[in-house]
Each structure stands twice: as C-alpha cells, then as structure tokens.
Amino acid sequence: MTLLFEQLLNGLQYGVTLFLLAAGLTLVFGIMGLINLAHGSLYMIGAFVAARTQAATGSFLLAVAAGMSVAAVVGMAMEATILRRLYARDHLDQVLATFGLILFFNEAMAMIFGRQPMMAAIPDFLSGAVTFIPGVPYPIYRLAIIAVGAVVAAILYGLIVHTRIGMLVRAGATHREMVRALGVRIGLLYTLVFGLGALLAGLAGAMVGPLLSVQVGMGDRILISTFVVIVIGGIGSIRGALAGAMLVGMVDTLTRAYLPTMLKMVMASTEADGLGAGLSSMASMILMAVVLIVRPRGLFPAHG
Amino acid sequence: MALTRRAAIASALAMPLTARAQAAPVKIGLVTTLSGPGGYLGADIRDAFMLAADGGKLGGVPVQVLVEDDGLKPAQAKQTVNRFLKSEGVRLFTGVVFSNVLEAVAPDVLDDGAIYISPNAGPSSLAGKNCNANYYVVSWQNDTLHESAGENANRLGYKKMFLLAPNYPAGKDAITGFKRFFKGEVAGESYTKLDQTDYAPEMANIRAANPDAVFQFHPGGLGIAFIRQYQQAGLVGKIPMVLAAPSLDSTILGAVGDAALGMDVTSHWNSDFDNAANKAFVASFVAKYQRLPTVYASQSYDTALAIGAALQGSGGNVKDAAAFRKAMLPANFQSTRGKFKFGANQHPVQDWFGLRVEKGSDGKLALVTKTRVLTDRGDAYSDLCKI
Numbered sequence: 001m002t003l004l005f006e007q008l009l010n011g012l013q014y015g016v017t018l019f020l021l022a023a024g025l026t027l028v029f030g031i032m033g034l035i036n037l038a039h040g041s042l043y044m045i046g047a048f049v050a051a052r053t054q055a056a057t058g059s060f061l062l063a064v065a066a067g068m069s070v071a072a073v074v075g076m077a078m079e080a081t082i083l084r085r086l087y088a089r090d091h092l093d094q095v096l097a098t099f100g101l102i103l104f105f106n107e108a109m110a111m112i113f114g115r116q117p118m119m120a121a122i123p124d125f126l127s128g129a130v131t132f133i134p135g136v137p138y139p140i141y142r143l144a145i146i147a148v149g150a151v152v153a154a155i156l157y158g159l160i161v162h163t164r165i166g167m168l169v170r171a172g173a174t175h176r177e178m179v180r181a182l183g184v185r186i187g188l189l190y191t192l193v194f195g196l197g198a199l200l201a202g203l204a205g206a207m208v209g210p211l212l213s214v215q216v217g218m219g220d221r222i223l224i225s226t227f228v229v230i231v232i233g234g235i236g237s238i239r240g241a242l243a244g245a246m247l248v249g250m251v252d253t254l255t256r257a258y259l260p261t262m263l264k265m266v267m268a269s270t271e272a273d274g275l276g277a278g279l280s281s282m283a284s285m286i287l288m289a290v291v292l293i294v295r296p297r298g299l300f301p302a303h304g
Numbered sequence: 305m306a307l308t309r310r311a312a313i314a315s316a317l318a319m320p321l322t323a324r325a326q327a328a329p330v331k332i333g334l335v336t337t338l339s340g341p342g343g344y345l346g347a348d349i350r351d352a353f354m355l356a357a358d359g360g361k362l363g364g365v366p367v368q369v370l371v372e373d374d375g376l377k378p379a380q381a382k383q384t385v386n387r388f389l390k391s392e393g394v395r396l397f398t399g400v401v402f403s404n405v406l407e408a409v410a411p412d413v414l415d416d417g418a419i420y421i422s423p424n425a426g427p428s429s430l431a432g433k434n435c436n437a438n439y440y441v442v443s444w445q446n447d448t449l450h451e452s453a454g455e456n457a458n459r460l461g462y463k464k465m466f467l468l469a470p471n472y473p474a475g476k477d478a479i480t481g482f483k484r485f486f487k488g489e490v491a492g493e494s495y496t497k498l499d500q501t502d503y504a505p506e507m508a509n510i511r512a513a514n515p516d517a518v519f520q521f522h523p524g525g526l527g528i529a530f531i532r533q534y535q536q537a538g539l540v541g542k543i544p545m546v547l548a549a550p551s552l553d554s555t556i557l558g559a560v561g562d563a564a565l566g567m568d569v570t571s572h573w574n575s576d577f578d579n580a581a582n583k584a585f586v587a588s589f590v591a592k593y594q595r596l597p598t599v600y601a602s603q604s605y606d607t608a609l610a611i612g613a614a615l616q617g618s619g620g621n622v623k624d625a626a627a628f629r630k631a632m633l634p635a636n637f638q639s640t641r642g643k644f645k646f647g648a649n650q651h652p653v654q655d656w657f658g659l660r661v662e663k664g665s666d667g668k669l670a671l672v673t674k675t676r677v678l679t680d681r682g683d684a685y686s687d688l689c690k691i
Contacts, residue, residue: 003508003509003512006508007505007508010502010504010505010508013504014502014504106339110339110343115338115339115343115344115347116344116347116555116595117344117524117525117528117555117559118559119528119532119559119560122536129536129537129538136511137537137538139536139537139538141536142504142536210532211501211502211529211532211533211536212501212502212529213501213525213526213528213529213532213559215340215343215344215525216339216340216343217339217340217343217375218501220340221499221501253504253505254505256505256506257505257508257509260494260495269493273493273494273495274471274476274495276495277471277494277495277496277497278471281471281497
C-alpha cells in the first residue's frame with residue numbers, strides 16, 4: 001500500500017515534467033498549426049544552460065532562471081527567423097525543417113558543452129527526503145517538481161482564462177483566420193506564445209537536470225512522449241495537456257512498477273519480467289490508440 | 305606548370321604496380337555512437353583508436369579511418385556500413401558500442417566477406433553457434449562482464465540480490481551472465497527501457513524487496529541517472545551495489561561523485577594496472593585529450609593495436625581475410641590489460657578483477673584494483689562455436 005502511494009507520487013512527478021513540455025507544444029501546434037519537433041531541443045538547452053550556470057555560480061535559483069530565459073530567447077529567435085516562414089507550408093515541410101533544427105541544436109550543444117554528460121547538483125534546501133509514511137522516505141526535490149508544476153498549471157489557467165492575451169490565445173486556437181481578420185497583430189502573438197512555450201520547456205529542462213544526466217539528445221526521447229500527451233489531451237488545449245500528461249505519467253509509471261509482478265501470477269518469472277518491460281513501454285502508445293478510438297480529437301479538443 | 309604536371313603523371317605511371325597498391329591506405333570503417341546518451345562512449349572509442357593510429361599508421365601500415373555516428377540506431381548504422389562496403393570499398397570495420405546495433409551491422413559486414421573487430425559489444429547471439437571466422441571481439445563476450453560481478457557478489461557474501469538491466473540484447477546477457485555465477489537468491493529482476501532516464505519506480509521496488517545488494521547494468525548516461533537517483537532515494541549506504549565495468553566507468557564516477565564511494569566493480573581493465581603498455585596508454589590519452597580514459601577507450605586502443613598486429617602480419621592486405629585471420633589470432637600486441645589471448649570463438653580469454661571506489665590521498669575518487677576474481681575466463685558460448 002505504501003509502495004502504491006510512492007509510485008503514485010512518482011507518476012505525478014513524471015506527469016508534471018511532461019505537462020511543462022506539452023503545454024508549450026500544444027499551444028504552438030494548436031494556434032500556429034506548426035509541428036515543432038525542435039521543442040525537445042529547447043528542453044535540452046534549458047537543461048544545459050542551467051547545469052552550466054549552477055556549476056559556475058552555485059546558485060540553483062539563478063540556474064533555473066538562466067535556463068528558462070535562454071530557452072525563451074532561443075525559442076523566440078527561432079520563431080522569428082525560421083519557423084515564421086513555415087506557417088503557411090504543409091506539415092511535411094515543417095517536420096523536415098524542425099528535424100533539421102534538432103540536428104543543428106544537438107551538434108551545437110556537443111560543440112559548446114561536449115559529449116560528456118553534465119551533472120547538476122540538488123540544492124541544499126531541496127536535498128534529503130521527507131517521510132510522511134513510515135518507512136517510505138520521498139525525495140523533497142521530486143515533491144518540489146510537483147509543486148512547481150501545480151503553480152505553473154495555475155498560472156497558465158489564470159493567464160488563458162482571465163487575461164486579454166489568453167483570450168487571443170483561445171481565439172487563435174479555435175478560429176485562427178478569424179483572429180487575423182479582426183486585425184490582431186498575430187505575428188507578435190505568435191512570437192509571445194512561442195516564447196512562453198520555450199520558457200516552460202526550459203523550466204522543465206532546468207528542473208530535471210539534478211535528477212537525470214544532462215546530455216546531448218536528451219530532448220529527442222521525451223519529445224515522443226510529449227506528442228503522445230498532446231494527442232491524448234486534444235491539440236491546442238492546455239487543459240488537455242494537463243490531463244494527458246497526468247494520464248501518461250501515471251500509466252507509464254504504474255505499468256512499469258506493477259505489470260511484471262502481475263504477470264508473474266500467470267507465468268514464469270523471467271518471461272514475466274521481459275514481457276512486462278515490453279508491455280509497459282508500449283502502455284502509453286496503447287492508451288493513445290484507445291483514446292483516439294473513443295475520442296478521435298482527444299480528451300479536450302480546442303478546435304470546434 | 306603543365307610540364308610539371310605531365311612529369312608527375314609520367315612518374316606515377318612509371319611507378320611499379322605493387323608500390324602504388326601499398327601507398328593506398330587501408331580503409332577502416334569506425335561506426336560508433338557519438339550522439340545521445342551513449343555519445344561519450346563512442347567518443348572515447350574514436351579518440352583512443354585515433355590515438356593508436358597517430359601518424360596515420362597501424363602496425364606500420366598506412367590506414368585511413370572513416371568515422372560515422374550511428375546515433376544508437378541500428379538502421380542508421382546498417383545504412384552507413386552498407387555505404388562503406390559498396391561505395392568506399394571498406395573491408396575492415398570496428399567501433400560499435402551497443403549490442404543491438406552490432407546485431408544489425410555484423411551480418412551485413414560478414415556476409416560480404418569483410419572483417420569486423422568489436423571494441424565493445426559482444427552479444428551472445430554472435431559468440432556461439434553463429435560465430436564467424438571474420439568476426440573478432442577484443443573487449444569481452446557480454447555475459448562474462450557480469451559473470452565476474454556474480455562471482456564478486458559471492459565473494460562479498462551477498463545472499464539475496466536485486467537485478468536490473470535495460471531491455472535489449474546486452475541487458476539480457478547481463479542478467480543471464482550474473483545469474484550463471486551468482487549462487488544466492490534473486491529477490492527481484494527488473495528490465496528497464498534503453499531510453500529510460502527516470503528510475504523512480506524501480507527505486508521504490510528495490511526498497512520494497514529489501515535485498516542484501518543490488519546488481520545493475522546501465523552503461524553511460526543511464527548509469528549516471530541510475531546512481532544519482534539511487535542516492536536521492538536514500539538507498540546509498542543502506543543497500544550496497546555490485547557492478548560490472550560499464551556501469552561505473554571513470555566518467556560516471558566523476559559525475560556521481562561521493563554516491564559511488566565503496567561500490568564494488570569488476571573489470572578486465574583499470575587505469576591503475578601496473579604494466580608498461582597501460583601506463584603509456586593512460587599517459588598519452590590524458591596528454592592528448594585532457595581527460596581520464598574510460599574502459600571503452602582501453603578496449604578501443606587494444607582493438608587498434610590488435611588490428612595493427614594483424615595488418616603487419618598480413619602485409620596490409622585486408623582483401624585476403626584468411627591471411628588477416630592468421631596474423632590476428634596470435635594477438636601479437638602489448639595489451640593494456642597485461643595479458644590477452646583469443647579463445648576458440650575469437651572472443652578474449654582473460655582475467656577479471658575486483659575494483660572498489662575509494663578516495664585517494666588527493667581527495668579524488670578513483671577505482672582501485674583490489675583482487676583477482678576470475679582467471680583465464682573465456683565464455684559460456686565458445687564450445688558451441690565451430691569455425
């Protein structure tokens with residue numbers, strides 16, 4: 001039982017990381033109609049810049065701020081110089097161009113920081129573990145990630161539901177052409193939305209640095225899961241991104257933790273381990289397929 | 305101008321045919337993983353190989369090394385190798401880090417009658433029944449790495465172990481190898497994903513199983529993430545860890561720091577090995593690249609030396625695979641491991657050592673060689689191989 005609770009927290013924490021990435025990706029996809037494969041690169045940039053800043057200054061908060069702002073600046077520059085030309089093109093051109101950006105950023109990071117994985121230390125005020133169930137110490141840092149995710153979700157909700165820019169974002173996600181026809185400076189809106197998405201990706205990268213190893217190509221792997229999240233949640237919807245991220249986080253974590261044990265009840269131990277590992281890595285894809293059968297536009301579609 | 309060029313052509317034509325053939329360097333295709341989580345492993349393999357081939361020669365024979373990244377993608381590696389075979393005329397291949405990539409690449413190379421010499425991956429699938437006269441492994445057969453860890457766990461008196469490895473060929477070889485020698489009880493067995501970076505669910509399962517010790521195989525960046533999260537989960541100092549060399553190389557050690565203190569590692573090579581070849585290798589690697597060589601670098605350096613010996617013995621003619629083999633099998637080179645020989649399936653027969661992470665007098669962490677765990681160990685598949 002205590003184990004289940006711990007695994008639920010793990011699922012929540014993974015879900016939060018996915019949400020930070022998915023929020024930006026879903027807005028860009030929903031509002032500008034742009035498939036941005038290079039979103040994972042912004043996550044990587046955030047992680048590298050934060051790890052480097054922390055190594056140089058020793059301040060974790062400064063590192064997170066640096067990771068976020070550099071990712072946001074790179075994101076906006078990328079939008080203004082390259083991606084803006086792709087909005088009118090079809091998705092295949094976008095995939096090709098942004099895939100090229102992935103290669104570019106991976107090599108650039110390797111040239112600047114080297115191929116050796118970098119490490120960020122957990123700051124003193126977040127290190128250690130709390131024991132809120134006897135016998136199950138849970139790392140404070142992972143709780144902090146969950147808290148940051150909750151705060152970001154609340155801020156995004158306020159921003160999108162209660163502000164003028166949020167109204168434009170919502171309008172853009174549902175009727176893109178109409179917003180343009182009404183004379184809104186759509187170019188500026190696009191850059192701002194892209195910057196926000198990049199900022200959140202940078203935040204996610206900076207936050208996971210102390211957990212994972214910061215290395216070239218780290219964004220490519222999480223990008224797939226992020227796309228699964230926004231497809232499940234419904235493209236263009238922040239609420240969908242949150243729900244999708246939590247679902248994928250939980251399903252991935254819980255199947256990894258429990259599927260092999262459950263399979264062991266019906267088959268030999270070694271086969272159960274192998275099969276369990278295989279099935280759990282498929283679990284989020286199976287979830288996506290099921291959601292698409294039941295609700296082809298995702299759980300919370302933004303477009304009418 | 306025109307005159308000199310004509311003169312140059314004339315003199316080239318006048319050169320005897322054999323002399324011109326020798327002047328063309330032997331092409332070596334080094335396809336390895338230079339990007340992603342395994343990126344630094346491939347970089348060490350490339351750099352150590354280049355160190356041995358300094359001056360463009362191996363065993364006195366001019367060589368040209370063609371380096372390509374496989375991105376840890378079997379399909380990408382296969383494509384590159386086929387391009388090297390068909391358009392570059394490469395007959396000699398090396399470099400692959402990961403077993404799943406090698407399983408895709410090796411058949412193409414061998415079916416074409418070309419030669420493959422592995423500096424790292426040694427999957428069981430190519431070590432037994434499907435062994436090949438033109439396939440050599442200088443590093444180890446995958447299982448033996450972890451057999452040594454299993455034997456080390458016996459030696460350290462652990463009775464109940466929790467085992468973890470990624471779900472790919474070398475991960476399965478790891479668990480098989482460990483269990484082949486480990487005599488105690490297996491408390492739990494867990495296969496992670498090769499692209500996994502967050503091990504929180506596994507940490508919770510380890511704590512729940514409460515074993516005497518944990519054995520895990522996570523090479524490169526995976527291992528860094530694993531050990532750091534092991535520490536964050538409060539398991540360091542509570543449940544000891546028994547590892548094989550790839551799970552705690554010098555780069556991982558540098559990244560995880562004090563979390564690794566006291567961990568037991570088994571290896572066929574360590575930077576502190578007291579032999580002339582190794583001392584020269586470590587010193588020149590550090591001088592050229594300003595970092596400590598990992599175990600991958602040592603293997604790649606040995607691979608280059610082995611190739612050098614074979615090229616020298618066969619006169620640099622790699623088109624004659626039989627002559628190359630005759631020169632290769634005696635392993636006429638000074639290995640950084642001290643002693644080295646090939647077994648019946650052309651995988652190494654070598655000694656395995658127990659190392660421990662200790663803090664040196666300078667306050668820096670280092671892997672220190674403590675004892676010999678296995679002597680002249682070949683591998684479990686050699687008997688199945690009929691060459």
